[in-house]
Amino acid sequence: MAVDITLLFRASVKTVKTRNKALGVAVGGGVDGSRDELFRRSPRPKGDFSSRAREVISHIGKLRDFLLEHRKDYINAYSHTMSEYGRMTDTERDQIDQDAQIFMRTCSEAIQQLRAEAHKEIHSQQVKEHRTAVLDFIEDYLKRVCKLYSEQRAIRVKRVVDKKRLSKLEPEPNTKTRESTSSEKVSQSPSKDSEENPATEEHPEKILAETQPELGTWGDGKGEDELSPEEIQMFEQENQRLIGEMNSLFDEVRQIEGRVVEISRLQEIFTEKVLQQEAEIDSIHQLVVGATENIKEGNEDIREVPHL
């Protein structure tokens, strides 16, 4: 276990001070010394860099606090059932999203700026390395805070999608009836036409015959009461067919949804990787360009040789 000997150190400092006084050794310590220390601190290059870096960090910290503060309300799905206190409307959420995005953009711009300036006027390799590492840390911090934000948002988007899906399921019977009424409306017009052209097709008559009982069931005012059992059966079959079609469509849509989610995740991974590789590819590009030039020069040199 480590032992804290800081107090021991301070005690040694006192001892040395008193000893030096006793010996009359001139030393920078003592009362003057402390003032000297204060003076010495201020003209020391405080470093533009580090104060600005700290500023950026405090900004990011504010963003993080802001996000964390409103996180609970943001995520809360049942806000419409809760009391006024915990409610957050969608507009408020959008506002938060927008603000957060602007903030993140400014922060990353600030980091880029710092990066560009960090290497000016500095000749020491160690300081350069140190500053690069510091900027890496800050970027990493920003990324982590952004993750907070994107997690929140992903939850929200997912909720919305789920809600929409749920809300789609309810009016299904309505949509079916609506569809049948629309089909009946569609078939009404050809039936009207067929009245004018009775000899053309049997089909419109059939449609007429089909729609009429439907009209009848809906009480549309046509008042025809013919509903033969075969026709009922046919209607049933058609209904079933339509239901089956809708179901399979619905399944496919769900599958596609799932796949799209996966693909978006993949895309995220890929973009990350591509961005990572961008820098490498740039450097490779440079190297290759340099290499081709070297080879060109080499070839020229070789060509000159026989002429010597």
Added chain:
Amino acid sequence: MASAAAATAAAAAVAASIRERQTVALKRMLNFNVPHIKNSTGEPVWKVLIYDRFGQDIISPLLSVKELRDMGITLHLLLHSDRDPIPDVPAVYFVMPTEENIDRMCQDLRNQLYESYYLNFISAISRSKLEDIANAALAASAVTQVAKVFDQYLNFITLEDDMFVLCNQNKELVSYRAINRPDITDTEMETVMDTIVDSLFCFFVTLGAVPIIRCSRGTAAEMVAVKLDKKLRENLRDARNSLFTGDTLGAGQFSFQRPLLVLVDRNIDLATPLHHTWTYQALVHDVLDFHLNRVNLEESSGVENSPAGARPKRKNKKSYDLTPVDKFWQKHKGSPFPEVAESVQQELESYRAQEDEVKRLKSIMGLEGEDEGAISMLSDNTAKLTSAVSSLPELLEKKRLIDLHTNVATAVLEHIKARKLDVYFEYEEKIMSKTTLDKSLLDIISDPDAGTPEDKMRLFLIYYISTQQAPSEADLEQYKKALTDAGCNLNPLQYIKQWKAFTKMASAPASYGSTTTKPMGLLSRVMNTGSQFVMEGVKNLVLKQQNLPVTRILDNLMEMKSNPETDDYRYFDPKMLRGNDSSVPRNKNPFQEAIVFVVGGGNYIEYQNLVDYIKGKQGKHILYGCSELFNATQFIKQVKYIPLLFVAIGIFQKRERKPLTHLNQLQPKPSSYTKIRCCHGRLRKP
């Protein structure tokens, strides 16, 4: 109830690996001496780490550069290098409190290199040196900048969860040769002993336990035991500053089980350092350049068919770190080599299968739009693709490890084949277990194909050490001639002769157990699967568990077995009020925890033997430590240069110390320690 739970928790706590403890201590130090908690949205703090070579050796097996980065360290620099001032940055120092280091630190303070200073000393700093720093800080008006000063008590290097060495930088100081040379002076011996004891003390402070110490009589180990006991006792008595009380000890305070420290001297068993080995880690250490968990390989680049006069073959140097994260290494470092080769092959095959799986997905993706039927498969495959892509980093890491081990194992295999190490290993096992030998020793020594001269020397030395009766003069001459013909230097033999003469006085020389190795046949699965590890002609030997002398001693002491070899070991208990040694152990129960420390040097063969021994015992833990780690080559080198002892054992007078100007001066001046040191057994009472 509570106490029982606490006791088990405490037992587990003490058993927590030494590596974990040291890593935790280091991380806390790097976190400005405040316990480190991971916080995913914490603000970054940055700092600079300054260490000396000692600190470097301690940190490098435990924390990688990436982990240092995660702790916020932007730069890590050597103390004695050119360092530029970096404004506004706290600096963490991790150094030994030596004169040079203190001077350099004072210089740093004067030059105002950093904003604040966190000073951490690897072992305790003396009051006077602390005042030197205080002086410099005052002169530089930097007293408030020195934020914290700590004594870390981390003066040892942990290599494995259960293995540690004392130091690497100044290992000549505490080497086997340093301890056993006859021309050593009293003061030098004191220094050596103090160094060893300091490190052991730091070790127990970090472990958080006060051990019960047992050691053999009349050896350097005894001296270490006496000093360590004294130091622990002093520290325990000093209630105010004791390092073993209060929250530092933690749960260990409730432990009813204290660990056992067994201090042995290298001289009880000189055959093991010379032994050829067959397990992976020990082989890597023996045959390749393996140092602080890093192995350095020289690879020759492929044959270049360049015209005459063109560039010679270039050798690439590659180094690999064998870390605890490397699952293959953790699983197989104690396995016999053929098993390792097989496992690498298996890993490679499973990796290839996974790679093919990912590639197959790619081709299925390409079918989209061409085949309607494939679309229904797609929905699964999209998910598969995601999981494949997200598992890519893992796959790449696996590939890297497989490459690493393929290279290392291939290098080892080359050595085995070139030097016929399997033959040596088998033969030595037979010698050490006293079974009948099918080939004559002389044959092997004279065989020009088998092994380097050093291998032959090792074999012969083991034979010489293990035989009950010394070979006759004529035989010896024959052997000597054969060895010289093979190109060996005979100095080590002289030393071993002397050593053997001393040990003769003791009880029967260490016997190595009585089991054999069984060759499993030349044709193995490895050959049949056409692997790249063509082990043709290499015997597939199976190791049978046999206990080396050190393991046997441990077994006796830990299980409280009675055995003439260990019965008269001294007993020290620093916690007992009456501070004199009694040979009667107070504790009658077997120990659950033990630490074996070899004064004079150890190696991986012993370590592996202990690990194998304790595997069979439930709930028991062993830690292995030594003052330095050497392989056979290094050991022989040390032994070669120990000036010959003069033969007269009976001279124990204390003479005037005169510094030896030339090592070859064979005017032996036995120190008062000769009594204890040179006799590797019981003192003959006059």
